[in-house]
Amino acid sequence: MSQDLAGEVAEKLKKRMDRESKPIIVNISNRHWHCTQETFEKLFGAGARPTNIRDLIQPGQYACRETVTLKGPKGEIKKARLIGPFRPYNQIELSRTDCVALGIDAPLRDSGNVKGSAPITLIGSAGEARLSEGAIVQMRHIHFHPKEAEAYGVKSMEYVKIRVGKPPRDGVLSVLCRVREDMKLECHLDTDEGNALGIKNGDLGTML
Ligand SMILES: [Zn+2]
Numbered sequence: 264m265s266q267d268l269a270g271e272v273a274e275k276l277k278k279r280m281d282r283e284s285k286p287i288i289v290n291i292s293n294r295h296w297h298c299t300q301e302t303f304e305k306l307f308g309a310g311a312r313p314t315n316i317r318d319l320i321q322p323g324q325y326a327c328r329e330t331v332t333l334k335g336p337k338g339e340i341k342k343a344r345l346i347g348p349f350r351p352y353n354q355i356e357l358s359r360t361d362c363v364a365l366g367i368d369a370p371l372r373d374s375g376n377v378k379g380s381a382p383i384t385l386i387g388s389a390g391e392a393r394l395s396e397g398a399i400v401q402m403r404h405i406h407f408h409p410k411e412a413e414a415y416g417v418k419s420m421e422y423v424k425i426r427v428g429k430p431p432r433d434g435v436l437s438v439l440c441r442v443r444e445d446m447k448l449e450c451h452l453d454t455d456e457g458n459a460l461g462i463k464n465g466d467l468g469t470m471l
Pocket residue numbers: 404406451
């Protein structure tokens with residue numbers, strides 16, 4: 264083995280051992296939605312505001328008391344929860360199984376990229392919002408603070424592989440890295456992915 268190759272192998276091994284020593288918390292995102300103030304008021308009444316019932320790991324993000332019925336051409340799903348605070352766009356995050364139940368062909372997208380995504384109707388306690396776009400299947404991803412991204416040696420929007428689950432139901436998934444000042448280390452999978460790999464909230468994954 265040439266010295267160059269030996270050096271390269273040692274470097275790769277070191278990176279791998281380093282990542283294995285820093286497992287990543289994995290949480291399962293059930294279907295949920297984000298919305299504008301305008302959409303919220305359509306659903307819950309003029310002047311209504313979301314009620315925070317639980318802070319999430321991602322700084323500033325919270326689960327709200329408010330839920331809606333999601334309606335598509337083939338069916339409805341009740342009690343889909345709002346995640347606050349308001350955003351400048353509406354985004355309804357569904358699993359592929361939800362899409363089948365609703366009869367919606369939502370595209371696989373990164374968060375915030377909702378242009379031309381699937382139409383969906385939301386039904387709240389005070390009214391309904393027929394959205395011409397907004398329904399997506401969220402790409403599985405890992406959130407990083409810039410300092411954490413540096414420690415793991417990853418860049419924003421890079422795809423990495425993470426090993427999750429326990430044998431014999433474990434697996435390796437490609438996931439998108441999302442790096443932002445207001446983010447914190449956490450991997451998000453959807454319910455289809457979590458169920459397929461037998462993962463519970465708070466399980467740990469290892470970046471390869
Ligand atoms: Zn996330």
